[in-house]
Each structure stands twice: as C-alpha cells, then as structure tokens.
Amino acid sequence: MISVVRDREMERTKNDFFPLLGLPDFPAGKPVRRVLVAGSRPEGLTVYLAAFAAARGFEVLVADGANAFDPYVVSRFARQEGLPAEELLKKIRVARAFTCHQLATLVRERLEARVSGEKASLAVLLGPATLFADEDVPGEEAALLFRKMLAGVRRMSQRGIFFLLSQSFSQTNKNRSFLLRELAGMAHAVLKLKPEAETLRVVLDKPPRRMPRPWEIFEEFKRLP
Numbered sequence: 001m002i003s004v005v006r007d008r009e010m011e012r013t014k015n016d017f018f019p020l021l022g023l024p025d026f027p028a029g030k031p032v033r034r035v036l037v038a039g040s041r042p043e044g045l046t047v048y049l050a051a052f053a054a055a056r057g058f059e060v061l062v063a064d065g066a067n068a069f070d071p072y073v074v075s076r077f078a079r080q081e082g083l084p085a086e087e088l089l090k091k092i093r094v095a096r097a098f099t100c101h102q103l104a105t106l107v108r109e110r111l112e113a114r115v116s117g118e119k120a121s122l123a124v125l126l127g128p129a130t131l132f133a134d135e136d137v138p139g140e141e142a143a144l145l146f147r148k149m150l151a152g153v154r155r156m157s158q159r160g161i162f163f164l165l166s167q168s169f170s171q172t173n174k175n176r177s178f179l180l181r182e183l184a185g186m187a188h189a190v191l192k193l194k195p196e197a198e199t200l201r202v203v204l205d206k207p208p209r210r211m212p213r214p215w216e217i218f219e220e221f222k223r224l225p
Contacts, residue, residue: 017053017122017162018189032188033157036165038180039193043068043126046166050124051077054091058162059121062094063111065103066127066168069094100131104145108152115161123156125165129179139176146179150186 018032037046043066051074054060062069071089078085095110097103107125115121128149132142157163167183184190 017058017120017164021049021052033161034153034163034165034187034189036167036184036187036190037193038167038184038190039169042166042168042191042193044070044073045193046124046126046164047073048077049164050074050092050122051088053122053164054088055081055083057119059115059119060092060124061111061114061121062092062124062126063103063106063128064094064096064126065100066130066166067096067098068126068166069096097131100134100137100142100145103128103131104149107149112152112156115156120162121160122162122164123153125153125163127167128165129167129176129183132179133176135175142176143178146182150182154186 018035037049047068047070050060050062054074055077074089074092075085078088093114095106097106107128111123115123129146132146134142153163153165165183165187167180169180
C-alpha cells in the first residue's frame with residue numbers, strides 16, 4: 001500500500017496533487033501544476049500516477065495522443081491497493097486523438113469544457129508532441145497548432161487544473177526536436193526516466209539537481225507484477 005503522506009497532511013494537500021507524491025526539490029515557493037514525465041517509456045508510470053490520483057478523489061481526464069493508455073496498469077494498481085478495478089477505471093475518462101489537429105482540439109476545446117470545477121482535477125496528456133512530429137503535416141502548421149495547445153494548457157493550469165504530461169523521446173523525429181524543448185520549457189518540473197540494468201531511475205531534470213534519489217511511489221510502481 002502506498003503511504004506518501006500522513007492523514008493530517010492529506011487534509012492539508014487534498015486539493016494539490018503533486019505534493020502527494022512526496023517529490024523532493026520541486027521549485028520552492030512556486031505552485032507546481034505542470035509536470036512532464038519524459039525519456040524511456042514514460043507512459044506506464046504516467047498511467048500509474050493517473051490511477052493514484054483517481055483513487056484519491058481527483059477528477060482525472062486523459063487525452064491520449066500516443067495510443068498509450070494501458071487499463072491493465074490501472075487494474076494492477078487497484079489490485080495492489082485493494083480497490084475494485086472496474087470502479088477505478090470508471091473514474092478515469094479517456095479520449096484518444098489520431099491526428100495533431102484532433103489532439104489540439106481535444107485539449108483546447110473539449111478538455112476545458114469537461115472539467116467540472118467542483119473538485120480538484122488532473123489532466124493527463126499522453127504523447128502531447130508525438131502527433132505533431134508527423135512529417136505529413138508541414139512544420140510551420142505543426143508548430144502553430146502545438147503552441148496554441150500549450151497556451152491552452154497554461155491557461156487551464158492557471159485556473160487550478162493540474163497537468164501531467166508524458167512524452168517518449170523515441171516518438172519524435174529530429175526535425176521536430178523543438179517540440180520537446182518547448183514542452184519541457186512549459187513544464188514546472190521534468191522527470192526523466194532512464195533504464196539501468198533492469199531497473200528504472202527517475203531524475204528530476206528541472207530544476208536541475210546533482211544527485212538523484214529514490215522516491216517511494218516510484219519504487220512501488222517498479223514492483224508492480
């Protein structure tokens with residue numbers, strides 16, 4: 001069972017998502033509302049964190065631009081926590097996009113309209129840069145759409161919505177590397193995943209730090225069957 005904060009801390013942070021993870025060295029004195037998980041196969045951890053949020057009462061909405069949402073990760077999390085998997089899955093609303101135009105519309109128009117505002121909300125974007133790397137879409141058009149989408153993310157986060165973004169480095173081509181730079185620049189914090197000899201190392205890359213250290217929630221994720 002995950003025990004990231006004590007009961008009295010849960011009450012204090014119930015409307016703030018990222019402090020629940022117990023991540024050290026986040027920007028001091030600044031609200032953390034946009035976090036990017038990037039690197040080697042980040043989708044599994046991101047979906048795991050979506051399940052973590054749903055189990056703690058957050059409204060969770062997923063915009064999937066990489067066809068990467070894995071319900072079995074949610075089911076394994078539920079089993080680990082002793083929760084009904086079907087009920088937990090119902091608390092996570094998933095919408096998939098297959099073109100960059102669909103994803104931009106999904107984020108800028110439909111996502112904001114579906115957030116209730118009655119409780120804390122976490123928006124999860126899987127592969128937000130992946131579809132914009134499609135070379136069938138001209139670079140200038142892709143850049144304009146991408147920047148409009150990120151502007152929508154910024155606007156919604158200023159309203160109090162938390163954003164968890166997941167981007168695989170292997171899913172963007174070198175000609176569109178600016179997508180990753182702008183995505184990372186928009187995030188308040190970047191978690192880089194690096195595989196090391198059958199294990200997973202998580203490094204807080206923004207703000208920069210000298211030495212990585214293990215965090216309980218990621219250790220729990222790695223032990224999932």
